[in-house]
Amino acid sequence: MSHVPPSSTPSSPRLTALDAVHRALGATMTDFAGWDMPLRYGSERDEHNAVRTRAGLFDLSHMGEITVSGPAAAQLLDYALVGNIGSVAVGRARYTMICQEDGGILDDLIVYRLAEDTPGADTFMVVANASNAQTVLDALTARAAGFDAEVRDDRDAYALLAVQGPESPGILKSLTDADLDGLKYYAGLPGTVAGVPALIARTGYTGEDGFELFVEPRYAERLWQALTEAGAGVGLVPCGLSCRDTLRLEAGMPLYGNELTTGLTPFDAGLGRVVKFEKTSNGGDFVGRTALTAAAERAASAPPRKLVGLVAEGRRVPRAGYQVVAGGVVVGEVTSGAPSPTLGKPIAMAYVDASHAGPGTAGVGVDIRGSHEPYEVVALPFYKRQK
Incomplete structure (x- = not known):
């Protein structure tokens, strides 16, 4: 996410510094927010499970x-x-x-x-x-008027790689002398990873322990390769945006445009x-x-309506915009839905009326193409890693 958008059109999305790497790996690419990004490299379920149990490597340079x-x-x-x-x-x-x-x-x-x-x-x-x-x-530029501060678009200054999953600390430790044990969640420190200068941040969007590495674009391929080699023995795999979405959904993390909008x-x-x-x-x-x-x-x-989790009793998958119903009355709306590889069932996040938001509330369903499929109301998140 930096700015000063270079000229790009829907027919010519921006490319990250790792574009050639993704294509060499056979990634399925997709246009996302004006960027050509990897959706998946193979099985999105396998990529999801790798992050939950081992480690996954992401290109997040579109941020x-x-x-x-x-x-x-x-x-x-x-x-x-x-x-x-x-x-x-x-x-x-x-x-x-x-x-x-x-x-x-x-x-x-x-x-x-x-x-x-x-x-x-x-x-x-x-x-x-x-x-x-x-x-x-x-907005930041406009709001800076009258303050002794500079707002600078640095999107072109960074590539962003993320290594996420229980094996990620070990993978990164093998490539850096930075004090990762002392690096708390939601903290960042400057250091080098595989000889590459980086801001090493203990943040992520998967519900797992992990790191995000901000580096100059010219170093992106070198760092990707070093992380790939360091993680080969513990099952690290490249991961696309598709599994990132199911990972964040299981972790109950909101997505702008779905759970968050200017209307809320x-x-x-x-x-x-x-x-x-x-x-x-x-x-x-x-x-x-x-x-x-x-x-x-x-x-x-x-x-107001409360954001809750819904777990399917059947196999049909709810999607954003589907109505949540109870007793023949609309009581909410699905904001995100997908099959959950970890739970083995379809799940969704939805805003529902407070009267139907309690975990275990009976009689709640989702209208999927005219059929009211039964769902269990649960507290978010669906999944929380063991510390």
């Missing part, structure tokens, strides 16, 4: 990196985003959101606080979803915890504060 730097960088981000970014320690990261003035979610983000290049000059890296990178860049506030999405009203910079002011205060009050007095 958008935006650098925010300067003496007032923290104050700008506290104003532009809903989180308390000024309280993030150097070397740590935070999940947050950027909202419209009316509280609608523009995107969900990860913000890394990097080491200061010079005293008093804060540097942050904002990582946005590929489909929203330009929107986020434009963080409180509607059950993620009100990311909104920090108590932050003190800028006098506590931030974009959307008034609307989000009202949304918090509404959620407290009359809970």
